Amino acid sequence: MSDFKTVIEGTRASNNLPSGVNWNFYNSYPKFKKAVSSRQNHVLKLISAILKNQKIPGNIRGKDADHQFELVEEGNDTILDRVTHNIDTLNGSFKNVGVTVTPKAFASESTDNTQAANKKRILVHGRNIERPQIKFKIKVDNRPVPFKPLLTSKPNSKTPLDLCLETNEDGIMFYKHPYQLELEEFKVPVEHLKVSTAVQPASLEDTPFVEVYTEEQLNSMVLHLQTVNELAIDLEAHSYRTYQGFTCLMQISTRNADYIIDTLCLRDKLHVLNEIFTNPAVVKVFHGADSDIPWLQRDLGLYVVNMFDTYQAAKILNFSRKGLEFLLKHYCNVDADKTFQLYDWRTRPLSAEAIFYARCDTHYLLYVYDMIKKDLMAMSTNQCNYIELVFQRSADVCKSRYEVNILRDESHLSMYKRSKKMFDIQQMYALKHLYAWRDKLARELDESPGYILPNHMLLKISEMLPKESFGILACCSPVPPLVRQCLHEIHYIVKNAREQTFENAEKLNEDKSFSQDVIKHIDVDMISLHDYSKSKETEADSLPTLLNDLNKLVEDEIELVYFTPQEITIFQEMKKKSRKHIGLTNIVYKQPYELYLKTIKYNKVLKKSSEIKEQISDSNEPVNASIPMECPDKLYLTPQVKEIKKNISDLSNVKKEIPNTIIREITLEEQSSSTSSTTQNNANNSKKNNGFIPHKYEKTDFAKYHNQSKEVLLIAKRLQKKKNKTKKNKKPKRLQKTV
Incomplete structure (x- = not known):
């Protein structure tokens, strides 16, 4: 009970701290700032120790407030999930107790050397890959105009194809979804609402595998797909070296075969799959199709009717995790390897490891579909059929339309709101115009805005407003190639921003309360291969470095029923002292721009001292070398x-x-x-x-x-x-x- 009171008192004290403008006012006092800083470091140490004790990956120290809050939130969710799991296990209400036991995978996976090799975290990025969009027959159009569907015909339709521009309530023009009526009137076939006996899939070695690179292979695959009524589909795309992104690979699995289609070579030929994808009698199983559906429309002109999204099913079942990796572990006892999430799928030919990763995404998905329908049926009642509910939610995902990013006057405010910074009129001018310059250049060169100038660098330049061009380079680490190439343009924008007149900063804060619905422009700061600001902490921490022992395989240890926290004893302290390499502590990292400002001051002092020496040498007098660094204006003391x-x-x-x-x-x-x-x-x-x-x-x-x-x-x-x-x-x- 005393611990609970302590938590309440701590929460009350935290809520009593000043915030907003009051925080900035109090923080201007050195004593307040020093006291808060010491308490902040102490709290971070305690949180870091708790996360480490509970074996939660991630380093909370050295991160900004947003990343720290996300890490604490994820840690709380993980701990609560473990508590719930242990309670359910003790009560006997957990359906699949075997999940917590060290899994015994299928025979093929237990002896597969390729999967064992994939446990080494690697990062593959093709630096010298030829841009695939150069060979596209239909050239990429990055103009800020409404996206027109690529359909030339409409199979399995109830109404003819009608591609006409319409206008919404906000006056924005768009093309209507070609299969809008078919999706609204879609009814799930009765056979898909039934639960059938789940049969474990064959091993990867025993399953026929076909790589589709030519039109003849595509036609042969279509003939086989027309004979089945269940498909598992997944896509692999690239978005870093292109403005809108493009689909690089498509994986399709049936009960008897696996297919991998090269969507770069067959980009303008895959529209024949609409005969199958829009067939309401064939169920298409996806996992997390919120991105796959727009990609199919944008690149291949494909639309989906009758889809089952396992991600929506995982949300209804209220699983602790909704990712495909968790579902494969939960239902198939397969350790999914997510190493190649950062793989450059433009690479040709694909490596054997990349093909293995792509096959695993769809090879087990139909078995997951069968098992997850069983759990949905067990949870259903006479009033609510949860299997049908998943189909309805999946149909809503299929109704989404791909839209081209359109730059508006308020587009930069979405990034400004997330940054939680306080900008004056000069800084807001720089942010708005740099954002527009980046978007324009990205459209012209067909590069992602994140490749042109990442968000954190753009905010840094807008905040500091460097006078010199070298100061702009100091705000970027590492310096993007196009920033160095267009340095004079950025410097011109910053120069104009510094000439703007000041206004009250509180007036600018009112712009932060804008409605998110007004911003139609999507902030397309694509994830860089070396920028993990938008990715999960676990993905960045699991990547290898030169200091890691790559020959050592890291295996997940899963307890039988209970999760035993790591014990802290004196023997651990002895082990720490016996380490050969002692980690550095209390290191203060300076940003490149801060170091650049110090070099400017130092150069001024050197310049002043050199001028003094020249003046004295001209008068043939002895030089007084004891010139104070703090007072360069005084000649002598x-x-x-x-x-x-x-x-x-x-x-x-x-x-x-x-x-x-x-x-x-x-x-x-x-x-x-x-x-x-x-x-x-x-x-x-x-x-x-x-x-x-x-x-x-x-x-x-x-x-x-x-x-x-x-x-x-x-x-x-x-x-x-x-x-x-x-x-x-x-x-x-x-x-x-x-x-």
């Missing part, structure tokens, strides 16, 4: 009294550097001070007798003595007076007594 006492041992050394006229002035002033009883006339006569000539300080070149002549004279007087006093007070040595 006034020497301290201690330094003069140390450097000047005798008054004679001082007199050698002082003009004779000044020395005579010193002696006369001392004489006048010693004979204070004499009159002013006598003093004037003595000056005349000694031939004293009044010295004019205006004609003295004090720069020759480092602008310190006056100070030297005063110090010389003090030294002389002190010397005279010591002579007067000096006592004679006492004579020794003689016997």
Whole structure:
């Protein structure tokens, strides 16, 4: 109970912290900022220790607030799922207890060397691959115009093909979905609502496999597909080196065969599959078809009727995870390898590992379809048939239309809202115009906006507004090639942004409360092969580095029933101390732009010191090397009294550097001070007798003595007076007594 009270008190204290403008105000005080920073580091250490104890991958330290919140959220979900799983296991309500046991896969998978080799996390990216879109017969059109369907005929239709522009309520023109009526009137066949006996699929070695690269192979495949009523379909696409993206590979599996179709070679020939894809008597099984359906429409002109999406079924069954990897583990006891999610599918020819990965996505999908229908039927009631509900939700996904990204005046605000930054009028000007420049260049070159200039770099340039072009490069690490090539254009936009007049920042904050529905432009910052800002943390952490032991296979350890957290003992501390390589701690990472600003200050100091040396060298005077770095504007520092006492041992050394006229002035002033009883006339006569000539300080070149002549004279007087006093007070040595 005390722990629960502690949580409540901590939550209440967290809610009492200032936020928004008040946070910025309080954060301007150094004491508040220091206290919050120390508490923040302490909390991050505790959260990091908890996540590590629970074996949750990811590093919460060194991330921004959004990534930290997502990691904590995922950690909470994982822990709660384990608690629910353990409770269900104890109550005996968990249907498939064998899932928690170390799986015994099919015979083919247990001895497959290819799958074992795939456990090594690799990153494949073709740098010198020829752009496939160059060979497309129908050239890519990136213009901001409504997308027109590629259909020339409409098989399995209830209404004829009618491609006419329509206008919605917002005044935006679009083409209607060609199969809109067919999808609205679609009724699931009775045989697809029934649950049949699930038969485990044959091994990959025993299943016929066909690679389709030619039109003859395509026609042969179509003849076979027309004889079945169940298909498993998946797509592989590329979106980094193209603006809209394009489909590179299609996988189709039946109960008896696996097919892989090269959609780059047969891009304009695959429309013949509409005879099968739009046939309401044939069920098409997808997993997560929210992206596959628009890709089929955009690249191949294919539309789907009668689809079963296993992702929608997993949502209805309320699984802890909805990915295909989890479903294969749950129903097939197969460890799906997601290594090739980052594979460059433009590569030709495909490697054996890539083909193996592509086959696994659809080879087991029909068996998953059978098993998941059983669970849906077991959960169904007389009032609600969950199998039919999945078909209805899948039909809604099929109704989606592909739309070309259209740049609008508010398009940049979606990225600005996610960044949670506070921009003034100058920064907003730079953000808007850089966003538009990036979109225009990406359309012209058919590159993704993420390849032209990633979002985090665009926000950094808009926030800092560097004066110099090198400052723009310092905001990018690494520098994208097109940023270096078009540096003058970016610098021109930043220069114009700095010339904008300031307005109240609070007025700009009102723009953040815009409706997301107004933004029709999709932020297409495609995932870079080395930028994991939009991917899951587990994907980035699982990639190899040069420091990893690639020969060591990492196997997932699954407990029988309970999940036992990692114990913390003194032996672990001994192991940590015995490590040869000790990790560095308390490292402060500086961004490239911060380092660039420091180099600017340092270069200014060096330039100033070089100018001083040149001026002194022209006057043939010794150089004073002790120029303070903090005050480059001062030529010389006034020497301290201690330094003069140390450097000047005798008054004679001082007199050698002082003009004779000044020395005579010193002696006369001392004489006048010693004979204070004499009159002013006598003093004037003595000056005349000694031939004293009044010295004019205006004609003295004090720069020759480092602008310190006056100070030297005063110090010389003090030294002389002190010397005279010591002579007067000096006592004679006492004579020794003689016997």
